[in-house]
Amino acid sequence: MSTSRGAVRGRLRAGATVLAVLALALLVPLLGGSVVRASPAPNLPKATGGGLGAVVLWNGKNVSSAGSPSAAFSLSKGQTAAVTFSYDALSTVGAVGNATLTLTYLGIVLTTSRASAHALGPSGSAQINWSFGPLYNALQGVFQLTASLLNPNGSSLWSESFYVFAKAPYLLESGAVIVLLILVVAELYWATSAIRDARRNRPSGPAPAAPPAPAATAGGPSAAGGGQDASASATGASAPSAAEAPSPSGGPPSPPSSGGGSS
C-alpha cells in the first residue's frame, strides 16, 4: 500500500511539476508580450491601409491640432521648434528617404528644410530643428507648413499641412509691415490730395450737360444725333428758351472784349 501511495504521490508531484512548467511556459511569453507591447514609443504610429502611418510633433504637440489658421502654432523671434517625424511604413511602400518641411506664404514656397539622411528606413523617426531664420526680419503672419515624407526618389509618401503664426514683437518689427504702413500713409495722402484738388478746382456752375444755343439754332436739337444731344434735349426741353436766355455760366451776350482796352 505504502509503495502505491508513494507512487501516487510521485505521480502527483510529477504532474504538478509538469503543470507548473507548462504554466510558466505559457505565462512567460504572455508576460513578455505585454512588456513588449508597452515598450514602443507612444508616438510611433502604425502603418495603416495606405501603407504608411506617420505623426509629426511640433515641440511635442501633434501638428494635426494646428490644422486651421485660427489654431496656428505661435512662434516668436529667435525661437526654434523641434519638429519630430515618427513613421512606420509597410514593406510595400518602401523606405522613407527624406522628411521635409516646406514653408509657403500666399501660396508661394519660401523655404524647404530637410531632415538629415540618417532618418532613412522603413520605420523610425527624424527631427528637424526649424526656425524662421532671416525671414523674420522681413515677414510675419500666418504661414502654412507642409510636413512631408519622401521616398528616396523624391516622390511624396505622406504629407500633412499645418499653420504657424510668426509674430514679431508688437506686431510691427517686421520689414514688410513697416513698408506697408508707409505705403498706406503715402497712398492715403495722394488719394486725399487728389480729392482735395478736385474739390478745389471744380468748376462752379451747372453741369455741361446743357449745351449752349448754337446747336438749337442750327435747326433740330436731335438732328446731330448722339447720346449727349439726346439727353440735352430731354433735360432742357425748352431749348429755344435756353437759346434766348443766356446761361449763367457761358455768359454769351458779353460785349466783345477785344476792343475793350483799358485806355
Add this chain to the structure above:
Amino acid sequence: MSYASSGAGSGAVLGIVLVFLLQQFGILALTGILWSAIYFAVAAIAGGLLFGFLARAAGRPRPGPT
C-alpha cells in the same frame, strides 16, 4: 477725369496693401495662390472704384448760383 483716375490708382494700391497688412497681422490667412490672387484683385478693384468715385464726385461742378 484725371482726379478720378489718380484717385482710382491710389485706391487700388490701398486695397492691395490692405490685404497684405491683414495677412501680416494674421487676420487673413491666405495659403493658396489662387485665393490670394482673387483677394488681391477684388481688393484692388474695390479700392479703385471707391476712391475713383470719391474723387469724381469731389470734382463734379457745383450747382450754379440760384
